[in-house]
Amino acid sequence: MPDQPSLPVTFRPGRTRAVLHTLGAASFVVITIVALLLGGLSPGEKASFVFTGALFWGVLWLLARPRIDADAEGVTVVNVARSRRLSWAEIVKVNLRPGDPWVFLDLTDGTSMAAMGIQPGMAKASAIRDAKALRALTETHHSSPRASNTGEV
Known part of the structure; x- marks a missing residue:
């Protein structure tokens, strides 16, 4: 990890x-x-x-506004025109596939959300490092007993 x-x-x-x-x-x-x-x-x-x-x-x-703020309770995804607060339990998976313009978060409600705060465009290595760090944080908070009450990981 x-x-x-x-x-x-x-x-x-x-x-x-x-x-x-x-x-x-x-x-x-x-x-x-x-x-x-x-x-x-x-x-x-x-x-x-x-x-x-x-x-x-x-x-x-x-x-230039997009960012992802992570804290002990969850993440705040700030995109160009909107921001959304997510608990760690709501995030199923952090995706950054080849060719993606930014990270996508798979959510427990079955939807996917763009998280434009991690973009591989001008700094691919940095974006990959950040996506892995966010993925690790998500996995850690899912494995803690208070992070999820659904049992899904």
Whole structure:
């Protein structure tokens, strides 16, 4: 079994976040400078340029939001637009198959949930390590007597 991180722990795509935040900040600065340097624009038009740059940065911030927060009680999966709290007992399996864009969690209700906080895109080795760590945490908490009352593992 792989080494387990101590709880609480947060899994997030670090390189992807860095690229998205850098791109957002750079785009905002460039658009703002262009707005200020363009002659003949009214203050309202310049403000609309700045607002557009801020809006673009906001969209990139949302794309950089995904993470998985694990603690003794369970995990909080934060994706682009939604977050969901799961107890350890609700997670049956942690999957990261070749070609998957992120980790998928198989749940006790028979559904599968995307957990975008672990993405192999820019850092495949890190994503595999994180997925194994989350899988180990899930297995450990399923094997503890208080983690599951259904008997399913």
